Amino acid sequence: MKKRELYLAMDSTDPLGRFHEQFSLPENVIYLDGNSLGARPVKALERSRQVVAQEWGYGLIGSWNEAGWRALPEQLGNKIAGLIGANHGEVVVTDTTSINLFKVLAAALKVQADVDPSRKVIVTERSNFPTDIYIAQGLAELLDDGYSLRLVDSPEELPAAIQTDTAVVMITQVNYKTGYLHDMKELTALAHECGALTIWDLCHSAGAVPIDLNGADADYAIGCTYKYLNGGPGSPAFVWTSAALQDKVNQPLSGWWGHARQFQMEPGYEPASGINRYLCGTQPITSMALIECGLDIFGQTTMEALRKKSLALTDLFIELVQERCAEFPLTLVTPLDHQHRGSHVSFEHPEGYAVVQALIEKGVVGDYREPRIMRFGFTPLYTRYVDVWDAVEALHSVLSTESWRTDKHMTRKKVT
Amino acid sequence: MKKRELYLAMDSTDPLGRFHEQFSLPENVIYLDGNSLGARPVKALERSRQVVAQEWGYGLIGSWNEAGWRALPEQLGNKIAGLIGANHGEVVVTDTTSINLFKVLAAALKVQADVDPSRKVIVTERSNFPTDIYIAQGLAELLDDGYSLRLVDSPEELPAAIQTDTAVVMITQVNYKTGYLHDMKELTALAHECGALTIWDLCHSAGAVPIDLNGADADYAIGCTYKYLNGGPGSPAFVWTSAALQDKVNQPLSGWWGHARQFQMEPGYEPASGINRYLCGTQPITSMALIECGLDIFGQTTMEALRKKSLALTDLFIELVQERCAEFPLTLVTPLDHQHRGSHVSFEHPEGYAVVQALIEKGVVGDYREPRIMRFGFTPLYTRYVDVWDAVEALHSVLSTESWRTDKHMTRKKVT
Numbered sequence: 149m150k151k152r153e154l155y156l157a158m159d160s161t162d163p164l165g166r167f168h169e170q171f172s173l174p175e176n177v178i179y180l181d182g183n184s185l186g187a188r189p190v191k192a193l194e195r196s197r198q199v200v201a202q203e204w205g206y207g208l209i210g211s212w213n214e215a216g217w218r219a220l221p222e223q224l225g226n227k228i229a230g231l232i233g234a235n236h237g238e239v240v241v242t243d244t245t246s247i248n249l250f251k252v253l254a255a256a257l258k259v260q261a262d263v264d265p266s267r268k269v270i271v272t273e274r275s276n277f278p279t280d281i282y283i284a285q286g287l288a289e290l291l292d293d294g295y296s297l298r299l300v301d302s303p304e305e306l307p308a309a310i311q312t313d314t315a316v317v318m319i320t321q322v323n324y325k326t327g328y329l330h331d332m333k334e335l336t337a338l339a340h341e342c343g344a345l346t347i348w349d350l351c352h353s354a355g356a357v358p359i360d361l362n363g364a365d366a367d368y369a370i371g372c373t374y375k376y377l378n379g380g381p382g383s384p385a386f387v388w389t390s391a392a393l394q395d396k397v398n399q400p401l402s403g404w405w406g407h408a409r410q411f412q413m414e415p416g417y418e419p420a421s422g423i424n425r426y427l428c429g430t431q432p433i434t435s436m437a438l439i440e441c442g443l444d445i446f447g448q449t450t451m452e453a454l455r456k457k458s459l460a461l462t463d464l465f466i467e468l469v470q471e472r473c474a475e476f477p478l479t480l481v482t483p484l485d486h487q488h489r490g491s492h493v494s495f496e497h498p499e500g501y502a503v504v505q506a507l508i509e510k511g512v513v514g515d516y517r518e519p520r521i522m523r524f525g526f527t528p529l530y531t532r533y534v535d536v537w538d539a540v541e542a543l544h545s546v547l548s549t550e551s552w553r554t555d556k557h558m559t560r561k562k563v564t
Numbered sequence: 565m566k567k568r569e570l571y572l573a574m575d576s577t578d579p580l581g582r583f584h585e586q587f588s589l590p591e592n593v594i595y596l597d598g599n600s601l602g603a604r605p606v607k608a609l610e611r612s613r614q615v616v617a618q619e620w621g622y623g624l625i626g627s628w629n630e631a632g633w634r635a636l637p638e639q640l641g642n643k644i645a646g647l648i649g650a651n652h653g654e655v656v657v658t659d660t661t662s663i664n665l666f667k668v669l670a671a672a673l674k675v676q677a678d679v680d681p682s683r684k685v686i687v688t689e690r691s692n693f694p695t696d697i698y699i700a701q702g703l704a705e706l707l708d709d710g711y712s713l714r715l716v717d718s719p720e721e722l723p724a725a726i727q728t729d730t731a732v733v734m735i736t737q738v739n740y741k742t743g744y745l746h747d748m749k750e751l752t753a754l755a756h757e758c759g760a761l762t763i764w765d766l767c768h769s770a771g772a773v774p775i776d777l778n779g780a781d782a783d784y785a786i787g788c789t790y791k792y793l794n795g796g797p798g799s800p801a802f803v804w805t806s807a808a809l810q811d812k813v814n815q816p817l818s819g820w821w822g823h824a825r826q827f828q829m830e831p832g833y834e835p836a837s838g839i840n841r842y843l844c845g846t847q848p849i850t851s852m853a854l855i856e857c858g859l860d861i862f863g864q865t866t867m868e869a870l871r872k873k874s875l876a877l878t879d880l881f882i883e884l885v886q887e888r889c890a891e892f893p894l895t896l897v898t899p900l901d902h903q904h905r906g907s908h909v910s911f912e913h914p915e916g917y918a919v920v921q922a923l924i925e926k927g928v929v930g931d932y933r934e935p936r937i938m939r940f941g942f943t944p945l946y947t948r949y950v951d952v953w954d955a956v957e958a959l960h961s962v963l964s965t966e967s968w969r970t971d972k973h974m975t976r977k978k979v980t
Contacts, residue, residue, distance in 0.1 A: 187624065188617075188620050192620075204601075209929060243659070247817060278820050281832075282820060382633075401663060402698045413694050417701045417702065431798045
């Protein structure tokens with residue numbers, strides 16, 4: 149029979165267990181929403197004090213050079229490169245995921261237009277994170293040149309949707325709702341066979357699953373730093389292109405940070421060579437500097453070790469929920485197949501919103517996504533086996549006592 | 565005869581003198597570069613601790629609602645509105661100046677194209693801040709529809725350059741090099757007479773000079789928060805459109821934060837009504853939250869009081885430099901005419917770069933811009949009259965001893 153003590157024992161021998169103390173988490177909270185906003189590395193507090201008090205307050209303008217602010221986009225990019233199968237000099241941290249998607253999508257369409265202007269279709273999932281779809285729609289509308297989106301309703305439909313009219317296949321590697329993990333290598337090969345380029349949104353996979361962009365022969369990637377990478381609320385995003393594509397075309401958000409000679413202040417744009425041409429404007433240093441605190445924790449382990457624990461945690465969660473909560477109307481929407489599972493698990497429940505609110509009240513923080521989906525993120529750097537046990541006990545309690553069935557929990561908060 | 569004591573006395577009776585202590589500045593530094601990176605408000609340190617330790621570390625994902633992160637773009641925008649002659653609900657803080665310029669320029673061109681597609685010219689100054697020109701070039705190249713820039717070489721040439729082919733007049737209100745202050749009302753009227761729309765870049769004027777966007781009947785404006793507004797290094801920028809133009813067209817960087825129903829996660833973009841449609845992705849909260857500390861200091865005075873002191877400071881600097889340094893090859897490039905002067909003063913010197921380095925070594929921090937321009941920013945919230953005296957004494961010392969004539973000062977640092 150399963151017991152809580154078993155999981156405490158697993159934590160005590162977990163080779164990754166030592167990382168828990170490098171994060172600052174409130175007591176009496178089981179945080180299963182690190183897939184939305186990662187927890188705070190302990191060191192981020194001292195680093196923020198240093199940036200604000202010393203570097204800004206004392207070093208003032210000189211800190212752009214002397215405190216290394218100017219180098220942060222590349223420096224952080226190089227640390228992320230090691231987590232996503234990219235090489236040194238191929239990644240920069242800058243702007244937001246949405247903005248970076250606009251840059252690489254515009255670049256990819258330009259690369260295609262130069263070769264075959266009849267390719268006008270962008271293929272993606274209807275359940276892709278909405279901002280990805282919106283950005284593609286905004287760019288298509290701006291270009292006003294016949295571009296359109298082809299939205300597929302399931303991963304299985306993707307191969308048939310990639311055709312000779314396809315310019316770009318734009319996929320979020322781990323689906324934000326379902327947790328479905330796409331096969332990057334296989335889909336990229338399929339796209340290339342049809343002459344399409346690939347853009348990978350790594351928001352829900354960077355720091356969550358091993359990624360090998362160059363090994364998969366991918367073309368472009370973007371992603372965020374504030375989920376599994378623990379960069380802090382809204383910390384700037386990252387962007388990667390394959391070495392072959394870096395210098396092929398300009399990206400349209402051609403600000404002075406992407407110029408070949410930024411401080412010559414010339415009145416004509418000439419893009420920097422390499423990934424730096426994907427920089428645009430001056431970055432929010434106080435947010436950006438904190439990203440390094442999270443990345444340096446990743447530097448102490450491997451994505452393979454993290455993946456192993458991630459799968460153990462999600463396996464355990466699924467198993468315990470199915471055992472303990474079998475009588476309730478829960479439907480697992482995350483694949484059981486390891487090959488297609490990211491690091492979060494989603495269950496549908498007819499009153500998912502209210503159940504998640506009731507769980508949060510009990511100190512178990514997951515989140516809710518329309519329609520009916522309860523999401524639980526498992527971040528192997530700081531989620532413990534006993535947390536999984538305790539979370540499922542709390543879920544069982546909420547469902548069996550129907551503590552979610554109150555006005556307070558069932559009334560939607562104003563979220564926009 | 566002028567004496568240092570005179571200026572100490574002026575500071576002691578200065579009604580704005582009390583604001584100096586609300587900023588944290590290093591001792592033995594005279595900071596005349598607040599036009600590039602504003603000084604740190606004392607309160608920003610405690611606020612950063614609160615955001616990182618409490619809101620992120622303890623409140624975690626809940627802080628988006630409970631700590632008010634979600635409302636920051638509008639909340640800060642409303643505080644900036646009061647400084648730039650905009651109304652409540654017309655300004656949001658988000659992204660960078662470059663990115664916001666792309667949004668409003670694309671919107672302005674769309675508004676024009678819907679009325680008269682033959683308007684294809686964007687008029688601006690050749691000496692505009694380069695990123696503004698680069699962004700316009702990037703958008704023109706992306707649209708690939710015959711758009712071009714018309715660059716004028718002096719403010720006097722602007723009226724003749726605005727013609728019936730002109731879609732947009734895009735001007736930085738205070739020129740970053742010369743400190744020249746354009747007449748917003750006059751130029752806007754000129755543009756409108758020709759059927760052109762105006763975009764005002766307020767980077768060097770927000771918080772530096774009184775601005776009345778609605779009074780001038782302006783169309784679009786963007787600006788940064790890290791110069792005179794003291795928001796912190798690279799803190800997010802702001803964007804304004806006139807009420808009449810807010811809902812007229814979509815802007816192309818259509819991320820989920822600009823959606824009418826952000827959390828409904830619909831697979832089709834529908835812009836929010838009002839200025840919120842100029843939002844795009846998730847913002848860097850740790851940087852963004854600090855902007856309020858600077859804005860709240862502005863809330864304790866008026867732009868008119870600040871302008872009066874700004875002009876007194878720049879008058880004094882010009883007068884003292886011309887008196888004390890008459891024998892040196894200095895050329896004033898900032899207008900003497902108050903109507904056309906911003907809050908920084910620029911002198912050309914054949915070895916401007918080296919002179920600025922030597923001044924910095926003596927604790928007087930100005931900056932250098934190609935070619936030959938030494939810039940000195942006067943930020944009336946924290947610059948004192950005695951600072952002006954001391955800065956000119958230091959300049960005289962550097963020039964008369966030729967302390968700038970060393971390899972160390974004459975060798976350019978790698979700045980890109």
